[in-house]
Amino acid sequence: MKFPAFAYARPATVEEAVTLLASDDEARPLAGGQTLLPILALRMSMPSCLVDLNDLEELKSITVGDGVVRVGAMVTHAQNLASAEHRTHLPLLSAAVRHVAHEAIRTRGTIGGSLAHADAAAEMPLVVTALEATMVIVNQQGERRVAASDFFGGHFTTAIEAGELLTAIEFPISDHRWAFEEVARRPGDFALVMAAAGLKLNNGACESARITLGSVADRPLRATEAETFLVGKSVTAGVAAEAAQIATQDLKSHGDIHASAEYRRTVAGTMVKRALTRAAMEQSA
Amino acid sequence: MKRVAEDELIQVRTTVNGRSYTFSTEARVNLADALRYELGLLGTKVGCEHGVCGACTILVDGKSARACLMLGVQAEGRDISTIEGWATGKELNPLQESFRRHHALQCGFCTSGFLATATELLRENPTPTREEVRERISGNLCRCTGYETIVDAICDPEVAAFARGEQSA
Numbered sequence: 180m181k182f183p184a185f186a187y188a189r190p191a192t193v194e195e196a197v198t199l200l201a202s203d204d205e206a207r208p209l210a211g212g213q214t215l216l217p218i219l220a221l222r223m224s225m226p227s228c229l230v231d232l233n234d235l236e237e238l239k240s241i242t243v244g245d246g247v248v249r250v251g252a253m254v255t256h257a258q259n260l261a262s263a264e265h266r267t268h269l270p271l272l273s274a275a276v277r278h279v280a281h282e283a284i285r286t287r288g289t290i291g292g293s294l295a296h297a298d299a300a301a302e303m304p305l306v307v308t309a310l311e312a313t314m315v316i317v318n319q320q321g322e323r324r325v326a327a328s329d330f331f332g333g334h335f336t337t338a339i340e341a342g343e344l345l346t347a348i349e350f351p352i353s354d355h356r357w358a359f360e361e362v363a364r365r366p367g368d369f370a371l372v373m374a375a376a377g378l379k380l381n382n383g384a385c386e387s388a389r390i391t392l393g394s395v396a397d398r399p400l401r402a403t404e405a406e407t408f409l410v411g412k413s414v415t416a417g418v419a420a421e422a423a424q425i426a427t428q429d430l431k432s433h434g435d436i437h438a439s440a441e442y443r444r445t446v447a448g449t450m451v452k453r454a455l456t457r458a459a460m461e462q463s464a
Numbered sequence: 465m466k467r468v469a470e471d472e473l474i475q476v477r478t479t480v481n482g483r484s485y486t487f488s489t490e491a492r493v494n495l496a497d498a499l500r501y502e503l504g505l506l507g508t509k510v511g512c513e514h515g516v517c518g519a520c521t522i523l524v525d526g527k528s529a530r531a532c533l534m535l536g537v538q539a540e541g542r543d544i545s546t547i548e549g550w551a552t553g554k555e556l557n558p559l560q561e562s563f564r565r566h567h568a569l570q571c572g573f574c575t576s577g578f579l580a581t582a583t584e585l586l587r588e589n590p591t592p593t594r595e596e597v598r599e600r601i602s603g604n605l606c607r608c609t610g611y612e613t614i615v616d617a618i619c620d621p622e623v624a625a626f627a628r629g630e631q632s633a
């Protein structure tokens with residue numbers, strides 16, 4: 180369908196954008212529009228005004244310093260995919276963003292829009308959870324920071340309040356080796372199941388592990404019990420399989436037209452096992 | 465730009481296929497409809513209107529984008545390329561010619577979108593593997609051909625030679 184009518188503003192600064200949002204409860208930020216515009220076309224939402232963020236150059240850069248990679252909210256998926264900084268410092272982000280939609284969608288879709296939308300089947304929420312990133316949120320009063328673990332409140336729900344903008348995501352540079360696994364029906368489709376594994380090994384033994392599952396619950400899940408299980412062990416195929424079992428045994432996933440709950444739980448185990456095995460190989464390479 | 469009311473017209477200046485255009489539109493009009501009904505460029509097709517089918521894919525500043533998921537007003541200052549710009553008179557470019565030779569279209573509704581997607585891919589890599597082509601065109605739907613002939617057309621050696629020439633140009 181055609182979009183419903185809306186007023187339109189294209190602010191030149193974040194301050195102006197926040198003022199516009201604060202002055203109208205029904206106004207919405209427009210980032211890449213690759214989710215918001217389909218929602219309008221399907222008439223699932225009818226905002227009074229779209230505040231277009233595309234002129235906010237200050238939100239479009241990737242900077243590295245002090246052990247942190249700061250990614251502006253308006254950095255596109257295509258920019259993240261092409262980023263040499265990410266391949267060096269955030270290989271998990273580089274690996275996962277390849278799975279986000281298709282090239283034509285990645286041209287405009289942004290990391291900020293993806294996180295603000297918080298689709299449980301989207302890759303970026305999983306990545307910020309796995310890498311323990313911090314979201315930088317701005318409102319008329321100033322800036323506040325929210326840890327990824329506190330950011331997602333369930334399906335399509337985040338810590339961003341009305342009148343606020345997500346301006347950047349800060350990723351601490353991790354010394355773990357990462358691997359990402361996903362099953363989707365076609366390349367570019369949303370994940371049916373995905374997992375990220377990070378390992379820090381010391382003389383072959385696991386010093387620290389991070390396992391994150393996506394598209395199996397209303398938000399990304401850390402498998403903390405499996406992470407603890409791995410510490411001190413050598414990550415052989417058998418140990419990876421055991422960790423995968425622990426990570427998924429209590430999983431109460433959801434079934435939908437694409438996959439049953441049982442399928443999701445089984446495949447989640449396989450994703451964790453593969454991701455751990457690959458992360459362990461990365462380490463020795 | 466200050467807040468513009470929903471029924472107010474916004475003036476847009478843009479470049480399409482090397483030619484400058486100025487048009488006025490409401491903010492709610494998507495770029496595909498703006499191209500079609502403000503500029504009369506009907507080669508960009510509108511299928512699903514929500515980003516899924518790829519029929520409306522065009523090149524914006526050289527990168528593929530869904531014209532149904534951009535606003536007409538977002539064309540301001542952009543350099544847009546659509547199917548109307550790819551042939552020289554009646555002479556098809558080698559990618560279009562290859563689509564014809566390989567029967568990579570039947571009804572043709574999806575074709576301008578596939579050509580935009582393939583043009584971008586070939587600029588990055590003149591000799592993609594069949595697997596790379598299949599992955600790249602996964603965002604474009606075709607209800608007629610079954611895709612095999614589209615992959616054949618994109619992987620044709622004459623297309624590769626053309627794409628290499630474009631790259632070095």
Ligand SMILES: Cc1cc2nc3c(=O)[nH]c(=O)nc-3n(C[C@H](O)[C@H](O)[C@H](O)COP(=O)(O)OP(=O)(O)OC[C@H]3O[C@@H](n4cnc5c(N)ncnc54)[C@H](O)[C@@H]3O)c2cc1C
Pocket residue numbers: 207208209210211212213214215216217232252253278279280281284287288289290291292293295296300301302303339343344345346367368369370514515516
């Ligand atoms: C065919 C198709 C396939 C797709 N496949 C995938 C996929 O496989 N995986 C995936 O992850 N995504 C997928 N997407 C979604 C895509 O990644 C979107 O780009 C992304 O989810 C939203 O980003 P956006 O910049 O387009 O945001 P928009 O659509 O502009 O905005 C999304 C929401 O976030 C709000 N918002 C945007 N930016 C901010 C901000 N800075 N601060 C506060 N609120 C903000 C908006 O108001 C809106 O509510 C797909 C989309 C399409 C059309």
Ligand code: FES
Pocket residue numbers: 509510511512513514515516517518519520521530531532533
């Ligand atoms: S019409 Fe734009 S993707 Fe279908």
Ligand code: FES
Pocket residue numbers: 568569570571572573574575605606607608609
């Ligand atoms: S040729 Fe008919 S949809 Fe592709």
